[in-house]
Amino acid sequence: MNRRNLLAIAPVFVLLGCQKGATPQTRVQTDAALITAGMIAVASAVQASPKLTAEDKAKVTQAVATLQEANAAVQRAIVTPGGPAQQIAAAVREVAPIAMALLPAGSPEVIALQAALNLVPVFLASAGVAVPAAGTARVAMTAEQARAALRGVGK
Numbered sequence: 001m002n003r004r005n006l007l008a009i010a011p012v013f014v015l016l017g018c019q020k021g022a023t024p025q026t027r028v029q030t031d032a033a034l035i036t037a038g039m040i041a042v043a044s045a046v047q048a049s050p051k052l053t054a055e056d057k058a059k060v061t062q063a064v065a066t067l068q069e070a071n072a073a074v075q076r077a078i079v080t081p082g083g084p085a086q087q088i089a090a091a092v093r094e095v096a097p098i099a100m101a102l103l104p105a106g107s108p109e110v111i112a113l114q115a116a117l118n119l120v121p122v123f124l125a126s127a128g129v130a131v132p133a134a135g136t137a138r139v140a141m142t143a144e145q146a147r148a149a150l151r152g153v154g155k
Contacts (some may be wrong), residue, residue: 031123032074034150038112045109049102063091085127115149
């Protein structure tokens, strides 16, 4: 096996040993779907706000498109460092400050946003991506609590 082929499959080997319970790829896919669904709910609430500026509306709309496209790639098992996992994380970070400024504290959408912000580092690590330092204030919750909160969005 040459070096290029080995480097091409290295992310798969990283994923194989990172989670217990679910297979790593399944965990990555589940987390991507949960984050995407939660952030779409957040984006819908943000877009309904009369205080939303045209510039922020464009950012939120683009972030939703990015989330959907990146989630689709993750669901097709296309997870590479620097790829869709980082796009999902970037979209969450793009929407977070806008949502925090417009949505009432304690609303289901803010809870979903906080859950997504807490789950993103776990998701990135599971996908074999280096986890950046947290830039947005988060509410302390475990990955399982974040997943449960995101599963409850819209119910």
